[in-house]
Amino acid sequence: MRNYILRRLLLVPVIMLGVSFLTFIMFRIVVPGDAAIIECGFGCTPEVVEAVRHEKGLDRPWYEQYGDWLWDIVAPATHDVGPVPVPGPRFDLGESLTESELPVTTELDRRLPITLELLIMTVAFSLILGIPPGVISAIRPNTPLDWIARVGSVVWLSVPNFWLGILVIAFGVVWFDWTPPQFGEGYVPFFDDPWVNLQQFIFPALVLSLAIAAAIMRLTRSSLLEVLRNDYIRTAWSKGLRERTVVIRHALKNALIPVTTIVGIQIGALIGGSVLVESVFNLNGVGKYVLEAILRRDYIAVQGVVLIFALTYVLANLVVDVTYGWLDPRIRYA
Amino acid sequence: MAESQYWNRFWRRRISRRALLGAGAVGAAGLAGAALVGCNGGGNGDSNGDGNGGITPSASGSPTPGGTITRGRSINVLGVDPHIDLTGLDIDLMCYTYMYAWNRFTEEAVLNNFVEDMEIPDATHFNFTLRRGFVGWDFGPAAGEELNAHDAMASFQRRGTALTAPDKRYPQRFLHGAGKLEAPSDFQFNITLDRPFVPALREMANPTWAIVPAKVLEKYPNLSQNAFGTGPLILDELRGSERVVVSKHGGYKFAPQPYLDAIRTIIITENSSLLAAFKSGQHDICGAILTRSSADDLKSDGRFQVNSAPSLFYPVIHLKMRNQWTDPRVRQALDLAINRNEIIDTIQDGEGNYNGPIQWPQLKWALPQQELREFYPWDPNRARDLLKEAGYDSVTSVMKAPELTGPTIFGDIAQLVQNQVKDVGFNIELDFVELGAFIANVILPGNFDMAFFPNLPYDEPDRPLSFYHSKGVTGTGNWTNYTNPELDKLIDAQAEEFDEAKRQQIVLDAQRMILPEHGPQLTLTGGVQYFAAWNYVHLGPEGDGLTAPEEGAEYGPPWTEVWTEKK
Numbered sequence: 001m002r003n004y005i006l007r008r009l010l011l012v013p014v015i016m017l018g019v020s021f022l023t024f025i026m027f028r029i030v031v032p033g034d035a036a037i038i039e040c041g042f043g044c045t046p047e048v049v050e051a052v053r054h055e056k057g058l059d060r061p062w063y064e065q066y067g068d069w070l071w072d073i074v075a076p077a078t079h080d081v082g083p084v085p086v087p088g089p090r091f092d093l094g095e096s097l098t099e100s101e102l103p104v105t106t107e108l109d110r111r112l113p114i115t116l117e118l119l120i121m122t123v124a125f126s127l128i129l130g131i132p133p134g135v136i137s138a139i140r141p142n143t144p145l146d147w148i149a150r151v152g153s154v155v156w157l158s159v160p161n162f163w164l165g166i167l168v169i170a171f172g173v174v175w176f177d178w179t180p181p182q183f184g185e186g187y188v189p190f191f192d193d194p195w196v197n198l199q200q201f202i203f204p205a206l207v208l209s210l211a212i213a214a215a216i217m218r219l220t221r222s223s224l225l226e227v228l229r230n231d232y233i234r235t236a237w238s239k240g241l242r243e244r245t246v247v248i249r250h251a252l253k254n255a256l257i258p259v260t261t262i263v264g265i266q267i268g269a270l271i272g273g274s275v276l277v278e279s280v281f282n283l284n285g286v287g288k289y290v291l292e293a294i295l296r297r298d299y300i301a302v303q304g305v306v307l308i309f310a311l312t313y314v315l316a317n318l319v320v321d322v323t324y325g326w327l328d329p330r331i332r333y334a
Numbered sequence: 335m336a337e338s339q340y341w342n343r344f345w346r347r348r349i350s351r352r353a354l355l356g357a358g359a360v361g362a363a364g365l366a367g368a369a370l371v372g373c374n375g376g377g378n379g380d381s382n383g384d385g386n387g388g389i390t391p392s393a394s395g396s397p398t399p400g401g402t403i404t405r406g407r408s409i410n411v412l413g414v415d416p417h418i419d420l421t422g423l424d425i426d427l428m429c430y431t432y433m434y435a436w437n438r439f440t441e442e443a444v445l446n447n448f449v450e451d452m453e454i455p456d457a458t459h460f461n462f463t464l465r466r467g468f469v470g471w472d473f474g475p476a477a478g479e480e481l482n483a484h485d486a487m488a489s490f491q492r493r494g495t496a497l498t499a500p501d502k503r504y505p506q507r508f509l510h511g512a513g514k515l516e517a518p519s520d521f522q523f524n525i526t527l528d529r530p531f532v533p534a535l536r537e538m539a540n541p542t543w544a545i546v547p548a549k550v551l552e553k554y555p556n557l558s559q560n561a562f563g564t565g566p567l568i569l570d571e572l573r574g575s576e577r578v579v580v581s582k583h584g585g586y587k588f589a590p591q592p593y594l595d596a597i598r599t600i601i602i603t604e605n606s607s608l609l610a611a612f613k614s615g616q617h618d619i620c621g622a623i624l625t626r627s628s629a630d631d632l633k634s635d636g637r638f639q640v641n642s643a644p645s646l647f648y649p650v651i652h653l654k655m656r657n658q659w660t661d662p663r664v665r666q667a668l669d670l671a672i673n674r675n676e677i678i679d680t681i682q683d684g685e686g687n688y689n690g691p692i693q694w695p696q697l698k699w700a701l702p703q704q705e706l707r708e709f710y711p712w713d714p715n716r717a718r719d720l721l722k723e724a725g726y727d728s729v730t731s732v733m734k735a736p737e738l739t740g741p742t743i744f745g746d747i748a749q750l751v752q753n754q755v756k757d758v759g760f761n762i763e764l765d766f767v768e769l770g771a772f773i774a775n776v777i778l779p780g781n782f783d784m785a786f787f788p789n790l791p792y793d794e795p796d797r798p799l800s801f802y803h804s805k806g807v808t809g810t811g812n813w814t815n816y817t818n819p820e821l822d823k824l825i826d827a828q829a830e831e832f833d834e835a836k837r838q839q840i841v842l843d844a845q846r847m848i849l850p851e852h853g854p855q856l857t858l859t860g861g862v863q864y865f866a867a868w869n870y871v872h873l874g875p876e877g878d879g880l881t882a883p884e885e886g887a888e889y890g891p892p893w894t895e896v897w898t899e900k901k
Binding site: 288 | 404410412556558559573575576577598600602603604606607610611613614615616617
């Protein structure tokens with residue numbers, strides 16, 4: 001297991017290199033637009049655009065731009081994370097190409113906690129709202145509870161989350177004259193005021209989690225139904241074990257393997273979904289940042305964020321793979 | 335339009351929607367919402383349920399210092415460099431000192447800021463006597479130092495030569511030839527233009543002409559994320575996509591103003607969320623773009639003050655002068671195929687008028703409404719005949735339009751026009767392009783056959799007319815390849831004609847020359863814009879900027895006289 005994890009971790013830099021290169025190339029070759037022109041605005045002559053491009057270093061060969069950007073990330077540096085400086089990569093993701101010229105790392109420092117909190121709460125809600133109904137639906141098939149869970153899951157899968165977000169906000173205003181606190185004061189960290197923080201995140205996380213919860217519910221149901229037909233489950237019943245023991249201890253653990261896979265895959269979808277939900281709920285996380293960066297052709301910011309997203313996705317799936325072994329000890333890592 | 339229509343219906347029919355939605359679709363969220371807000375006194379804005387935002391109105395109505403105002407905003411503040419960045423101009427107005435204000439209703443300079451007195455001996459000389467006592471904030475390179483004429487000169491120089499400044503028509507006149515800037519003494523600032531420019535006085539009151547201390551400009555070439563001003567409010571926090579917070583400058587020249595302790599600007603790019611934040615009381619001043627129905631809804635709620643004024647924004651179709659568009663009969667056919675009344679009725683909520691080359695709210699300069707309505711009849715039969723005369727059974731073209739966030743009104747108009755002209759034989763494919771790509775790949779290189787976008791809300795005839803000038807609106811180029819030397823002469827002449835009656839005639843003549851050309855710009859109709867705030871917000875004698883201040887009203891620089899009853 002340790003070797004497997006080590007091997008996977010060693011692959012991370014290679015994946016990151018590939019991701020960063022593809023992002024870089026796509027933005028320069030495939031996506032139209034130019035940060036210099038956008039900064040100039042309507043009144044710019046080609047000469048002025050060229051001057052701005054030169055000022056921002058956008059007129060250099062692409063490999064030079066890419067090389068410099070990469071070097072700033074991996075160049076050796078020491079970090080003051082404790083009493084003793086710790087060596088490591090510099091991890092300088094560059095400065096935004098917009099007139100703000102803010103370091104991307106600074107922006108990420110501020111925004112990443114928001115997106116991470118949203119993602120963690122979303123995954124938690126997805127599991128809470130997905131697994132129990134899936135289990136109930138499987139052990140009580142073709143009962144009203146099963147029908148409610150199945151119809152509910154279809155509804156949640158069909159409703160776009162940004163639309164649901166708008167409805168939630170409308171509900172709050174029309175019924176309670178209430179909108180989430182971030183509409184008036186911005187983000188409040190959990191440790192500053194847990195209650196306000198909860199009010200900020202509960203609705204976006206719920207909205208984002210419903211579709212995933214629905215998928216988890218349906219997968220849990222089908223997977224558990226299949227497991228419940230296995231011989232070893234029949235043996236457990238014949239031993240006279242209680243239903244709770246048979247379902248929870250013997251069946252559910254095995255049924256959760258495909259569910260775990262789905263959760264891992266959904267991390268990517270969640271990152272995409274967070275872009276919209278953060279915009280609707282005015283959460284200034286990484287999703288909103290990358291959306292704005294794309295619109296302004298801020299390549300440097302986009303590259304940095306994509307790198308972080310890719311890292312999150314890769315690590316989340318590593319955790320998922322490791323979880324398989326815990327769920328089913330028969331699984332061995334080569 | 336989908337969103338705006340939806341919201342219109344939603345606000346009108348909220349009871350039935352409530353019943354419908356309460357049935358289930360967002361049950362989980364609704365329950366959680368009830369649990370959360372139930373413990374919060376039932377809302378953000380009116381916790382004591384008196385319908386007045388939880389405040390007691392001042393009996394006298396006279397300004398009382400203190401309090402903070404929160405205002406919504408739909409566009410990110412990318413930077414606050416007043417000479418360069420256009421997205422933070424409202425913040426710049428709070429932080430910097432300006433020469434004077436401009437009352438666009440009376441078309442007069444209001445000497446309420448740095449300029450104490452002005453002398454204009456002729457059309458090219460502007461001599462300003464400056465007011466003493468504008469001192470820098472307590473920090474930064476010019477902390478506590480008095481603003482003077484050298485600072486004004488440095489600022490004008492910087493603004494005039496800024497690489498990305500939006501307009502070069504005015505600064506070109508003092509930077510070149512016989513034009514010059516002079517500071518004969520610490521509080522005397524003179525500007526000489528190399529040739530007259532009628533809008534010059536107005537230009538200098540524009541928020542991009544802030545006076546920044548010269549020492550600040552020397553030390554900080556980029557003021558995008560910093561401000562070291564002498565204005566009424568100090569920049570405390572700038573997070574351009576989240577919030578901007580400014581607080582009272584205790585040493586401001588006109589103390590005890592500003593009355594407010596702080597102004598918080600919250601940026602929410604989603605229009606419906608912005609409106610919700612206002613209605614729930616989280617924002618004291620509405621930042622959402624309001625439609626007539628949403629404004630009516632607010633008006634019917636006694637807690638809000640709502641004002642409206644004709645909008646100077648106007649949608650236009652640009653035609654590239656090539657292929658079929660070089661034939662005036664084809665351009666005229668397109669013009670006749672557009673049903674402008676339908677645009678007013680269906681999209682502008684019945685509130686709107688026809689625009690000529692100059693927007694209709696510029697009453698002094700625009701062509702009479704009757705003349706425009708007669709000139710732009712909706713006549714599909716005549717349009718078909720003209721197309722046939724020009725040798726076309728149908729015309730196929732692509733109209734590029736920017737994909738704008740927030741309100742969808744411009745996209746809606748583009749789609750409506752597309753449908754209207756289809757009946758006549760114009761098969762227009764509508765291509766919505768992301769704004770950045772639109773500017774970069776469509777407008778600037780002139781890479782379009784047809785382009786659709788809203789022009790900025792110019793309140794003066796020079797810039798709207800310049801769209802038809804060979805050198806274009808910015809004085810640096812024309813996107814449509816349209817040239818008309820006779821028209822150029824008229825446009826140049828009006829920019830230098832100080833006799834208002836004569837200028838008016840030239841402007842009208844120029845427009846009457848443009849109309850029969852049916853291009854390169856087809857102007858569509860203009861609607862109404864709204865302002866809304868909670869009743870406890872008092873905007874001072876200057877008002878909200880949409881409606882004229884009371885005659886003879888004296889007022890200070892922006893934001894200095896705003897006060898709130900909510901402390």
